[in-house]
Amino acid sequence: MDIKNKISNIVPNAEFKEQGDLIAVVPADSLHKVAEALRYDKEDAMDYLREIVGMDWGETLGALYYLESTTSHNRIVLRTETSDRENPMLPSVSDLWKTAIIKEREAFDFFGIKFIGNPDMRRLFLREDWVGFPMRKDYDLKSNELNMSNEVNADTTEEYSLNPDGTLSCKHNVVFNPEDFVVNIGPQHPSTHGALRLRTALDGETVKKVDPVCGYIHRGIEKMNESLTYPQTLALTDRLDYLSAHQSRHALCMCIEKAAGIEISERAQYIRTIMDELQRIDSHLLFYSCLVLDMGGFTPFFYGFREREMVLDIFEETTGGRLIQNYNMIGGVQADLHPDFQKKVKEFIKHMRGIIHEYHEIFTGNVIATTRLKGVGVLSREDAISYATTGGTGRASGWSNDVRKHHPYAMYDKVDFKEIVYTEGDSFARYMVRMDEIMESMHIIEQLIDNIPEGEYRVKTKPIIRIPEGNYSASVESSRGEFGVFLESHGDKSPYRLHYRSTGLPLVHALDSVCRGEKLADLIAIGASMDFVIPDIDR
Amino acid sequence: MNTSFLDYYSIQPVTNWIHETLCSVMPEALAIFIECVVIGVIVVALYAVLAIVLIYMERKVCAAFQCRIGPNRVGGKGGLLQVPADVLKILTKEIIRLKNSDNFLYDLAPYLVILASILTFSCLPWNKGAQILDMNIGVLFVLAASSIGVVGILLAGWSSNNKYTMIGAVRSGAMIISYELSMGITVLAMVVLSETASISGIVEAQANGWNIFKGHIPAILAFVVFLIAGNAEANRGPFDLAEAEQELTAGYHTEYSGLHFGFFYLAEYLNLFITAGIASTLFLGGWMPFHIAGLDAFNNIMDYIPGVGWFFIKTFFVVWLLMWIKWTFPRLRIDQILTFEWKYLMPTSLLILVLMVVLKVFGLVF
Numbered sequence: 060m061d062i063k064n065k066i067s068n069i070v071p072n073a074e075f076k077e078q079g080d081l082i083a084v085v086p087a088d089s090l091h092k093v094a095e096a097l098r099y100d101k102e103d104a105m106d107y108l109r110e111i112v113g114m115d116w117g118e119t120l121g122a123l124y125y126l127e128s129t130t131s132h133n134r135i136v137l138r139t140e141t142s143d144r145e146n147p148m149l150p151s152v153s154d155l156w157k158t159a160i161i162k163e164r165e166a167f168d169f170f171g172i173k174f175i176g177n178p179d180m181r182r183l184f185l186r187e188d189w190v191g192f193p194m195r196k197d198y199d200l201k202s203n204e205l206n207m208s209n210e211v212n213a214d215t216t217e218e219y220s221l222n223p224d225g226t227l228s229c230k231h232n233v234v235f236n237p238e239d240f241v242v243n244i245g246p247q248h249p250s251t252h253g254a255l256r257l258r259t260a261l262d263g264e265t266v267k268k269v270d271p272v273c274g275y276i277h278r279g280i281e282k283m284n285e286s287l288t289y290p291q292t293l294a295l296t297d298r299l300d301y302l303s304a305h306q307s308r309h310a311l312c313m314c315i316e317k318a319a320g321i322e323i324s325e326r327a328q329y330i331r332t333i334m335d336e337l338q339r340i341d342s343h344l345l346f347y348s349c350l351v352l353d354m355g356g357f358t359p360f361f362y363g364f365r366e367r368e369m370v371l372d373i374f375e376e377t378t379g380g381r382l383i384q385n386y387n388m389i390g391g392v393q394a395d396l397h398p399d400f401q402k403k404v405k406e407f408i409k410h411m412r413g414i415i416h417e418y419h420e421i422f423t424g425n426v427i428a429t430t431r432l433k434g435v436g437v438l439s440r441e442d443a444i445s446y447a448t449t450g451g452t453g454r455a456s457g458w459s460n461d462v463r464k465h466h467p468y469a470m471y472d473k474v475d476f477k478e479i480v481y482t483e484g485d486s487f488a489r490y491m492v493r494m495d496e497i498m499e500s501m502h503i504i505e506q507l508i509d510n511i512p513e514g515e516y517r518v519k520t521k522p523i524i525r526i527p528e529g530n531y532s533a534s535v536e537s538s539r540g541e542f543g544v545f546l547e548s549h550g551d552k553s554p555y556r557l558h559y560r561s562t563g564l565p566l567v568h569a570l571d572s573v574c575r576g577e578k579l580a581d582l583i584a585i586g587a588s589m590d591f592v593i594p595d596i597d598r
Numbered sequence: 599m600n601t602s603f604l605d606y607y608s609i610q611p612v613t614n615w616i617h618e619t620l621c622s623v624m625p626e627a628l629a630i631f632i633e634c635v636v637i638g639v640i641v642v643a644l645y646a647v648l649a650i651v652l653i654y655m656e657r658k659v660c661a662a663f664q665c666r667i668g669p670n671r672v673g674g675k676g677g678l679l680q681v682p683a684d685v686l687k688i689l690t691k692e693i694i695r696l697k698n699s700d701n702f703l704y705d706l707a708p709y710l711v712i713l714a715s716i717l718t719f720s721c722l723p724w725n726k727g728a729q730i731l732d733m734n735i736g737v738l739f740v741l742a743a744s745s746i747g748v749v750g751i752l753l754a755g756w757s758s759n760n761k762y763t764m765i766g767a768v769r770s771g772a773m774i775i776s777y778e779l780s781m782g783i784t785v786l787a788m789v790v791l792s793e794t795a796s797i798s799g800i801v802e803a804q805a806n807g808w809n810i811f812k813g814h815i816p817a818i819l820a821f822v823v824f825l826i827a828g829n830a831e832a833n834r835g836p837f838d839l840a841e842a843e844q845e846l847t848a849g850y851h852t853e854y855s856g857l858h859f860g861f862f863y864l865a866e867y868l869n870l871f872i873t874a875g876i877a878s879t880l881f882l883g884g885w886m887p888f889h890i891a892g893l894d895a896f897n898n899i900m901d902y903i904p905g906v907g908w909f910f911i912k913t914f915f916v917v918w919l920l921m922w923i924k925w926t927f928p929r930l931r932i933d934q935i936l937t938f939e940w941k942y943l944m945p946t947s948l949l950i951l952v953l954m955v956v957l958k959v960f961g962l963v964f
Binding site for chain 1: 660663665666761762769836838844847925926927928929930931932933934
């Protein structure tokens with residue numbers, strides 16, 4: 060049955076928009092009914108909630124729910140809104156998808172939309188004493204003085220529920236009891252991989268609860284995007300997940316190109332694909348280094364850096380950048396490949412294939428490494444989907460979620476590669492997924508590197524790009540999961556709203572359920588095996 | 599076997615001559631007092647110099663394992679002055695006082711750690727006639743003195759009033775006390791083999807063959823167990839979970855700065871040396887030269903290396919073994935460490951002790 064008919068059967072007055080993505084506009088009071096029906100649909104359950112995008116449409120506040128099925132990989136967007144700007148309320152879908160708990164927190168933080176039934180309605184990125192909701196269009200930028208006092212984190216969360224008479228009642232859920240031994244890990248800590256803070260309740264060495272506190276490097280990139288032209292927005296994507304700089308920017312370019320109807324040359328597609336895979340190797344090598352370092356192995360740490368340096372040198376020659384490359388542009392790439400590019404890449408692949416056994420000899424087969432990784436921090440397939448932990452973490456739990464396979468872009472439908480899926484769901488599986496993906500990425504590059512077609516590396520575009528009204532989205536498989544770009548255009552030269560799907564936020568959110576009952580040392584190892592990068596969470 | 603080299607190695611005549619010369623110009627009590635002060639100064643100086651050597655060695659060894667060069671700028675080609683420069687830096691750093699901490703215990707802790715370390719250090723047999731502390735229960739004294747260190751670590755973690763240091767101290771306490779058992783039992787096995795608990799006696803019992811050869815199977819097993827337990831005692835990787843940088847930032851000494859931190863740092867390296875020194879004393883013959891029975895020409899050449907040279911060669915060999923282990927393995931977890939000790943290592947060492955006693959009783963050792 061067609062998805063439109065399904066929705067129309069439940070809500071007869073649902074409208075459909077097809078400007079860009081297929082959007083079903085659902086009234087707020089029947090959102091939960093529709094969502095539940097789609098989530099538990101017998102033929103094609105929409106069990107993966109990609110993203111909740113909070114929106115301010117001027118008159119109304121609302122949210123877009125991007126859903127996907129993990130079996131057929133069909134996608135649908137639900138749109139719902141409320142016209143009450145003073146006290147906006149929407150029903151929560153956190154009972155259907157666990158990831159909604161944190162996604163709704165984000166929408167609450169930036170738009171002030173209270174999600175009825177969400178057990179955790181604290182702010183996510185901003186201080187708890189922040190005034191106003193900054194992503195609203197009528198937000199006064201001067202409403203918060205520079206606050207030099209320390210933030211005190213509440214030990215309780217708010218849960219709103221609606222009384223029969225229409226009034227709102229608030230229940231407090233306890234995060235930490237006063238007698239809990241709460242250790243504060245971060246935001247300045249050697250192994251949180253950035254400015255992440257984990258409030259961790261311990262019972263001896265055993266982790267009782269992890270409460271992630273985000274926002275220490277939040278830069279308001281999404282708000283900034285609303286006042287930048289489309290070419291200007293590109294520069295900020297590299298600063299999200301700096302180990303997926305190419306892929307993030309690729310996603311944004313793809314989204315804008317799709318929306319503006321720009322066809323890019325095949326040469327540019329080849330270059331983008333090769334660069335994406337090089338970036339993935341770079342990221343996974345760093346993953347290896349960080350994981351072993353977090354487990355106390357200093358020597359393998361340098362192995363990863365040794366080979367990563369070669370990738371960075373290749374990047375530097377062509378793009379001029381090592382960590383942040385600023386290479387993808389609307390219509391292609393910034394510059395043509397360096398003459399030595401193909402030679403260097405082939406040399407690197409040959410070297411890497413010859414030396415990867417060192418990585419496995421010193422760490423993978425080590426008895427301490429295996430006992431510390433195997434069977435530790437198990438994430439089941441159901442939880443992986445429910446928490447929307449895409450990328451290697453999801454694939455280690457047996458969830459086939461590779462965007463390159465299911466929604467091919469660039470050259471991925473032309474090349475032959477395996478999707479690495481493990482079923483154990485433990486830290487060791489998460490580690491092996493990345494190690495195997497290094498080999499797969501090299502396999503992809505080998506198929507492309509000798510066949511790069513001649514031609515334009517960049518299509519000429521107008522300096523000011525206007526995108527027709529509508530909602531557009533694009534997603535790529537970044538180094539650590541599905542990176543999505545969600546764009547709403549009102550026909551201007553800058554986006555009305557440009558939202559990014561963070562690959563790390565679901566991982567950090569899942570940390571609590573994965574780490575409970577494990578040891579403190581495992582918390583660090585699990586965090587490293589999840590492989591999150593903080594600037595991408597905080598945006 | 600020809601044991602004439604023992605007299606040739608002994609520095610007893612020199613020390614006796616110094617003592618007699620001093621006694622001829624001053625009362626004996628004063629002479630002994632002066633000797634004690636001089637020896638004390640020598641011990642502390644040697645302690646500091648060895649720490650510098652060990653830190654430099656660690657940097658170079660780990661650099662070699664990690665495809666790096668290591669220090670190479672300060673002080674010429676090999677970066678020889680890097681560590682002295684670092685020591686100078688740490689001497690000039692401020693000792694930061696903490697609010698809301700137990701100041702007395704906080705200041706006391708590093709001294710306890712360094713005291714335990716120097717006491718144990720003084721028991722090492724440098725050469726024939728050059729043991730500073732030598733008594734008939736020498737090895738037991740070493741075990742007892744080294745246990746004082748754990749008090750310092752526990753106090754440091756407790757008095758810093760910080761959750762990280764507290765966890766680090768408790769981990770360290772649990773681990774060190776557990777591994778002392780294995781260490782003690784393997785030491786006892788070697789006491790059984792040597793028929794004495796005096797350190798100089800144990801070394802001299804190896805004049806006709808090192809213990810690791812004389813005690814064959816149980817001695818080799820005991821050597822391995824001793825190295826594992828000794829590594830844990832010295833809080834070094836893969837047993838470094840008390841400072842576990844990635845989990846607890848710096849474990850029990852997170853809050854220490856300047857020279858206080860320097861003491862912990864110094865004690866860590868010297869404990870490595872002491873573990874290696876005791877291992878070479880118990881198993882590798884201390885200052886005894888390497889002899890092969892029957893090859894007199896070879897043995898004579900070996901005798902040209904002085905006893906203290908032999909001691910350093912063996913000890914630094916064991917230090918290098920321990921560094922190799924540290925720079926290869928990832929860190930263990932606290933429950934794995936305790937399981938390993940109580941379920942595997944301790945029963946193994948008990949078996950070794952029993953086996954050694956049986957072999958000794960039936961005369962099956964050399």
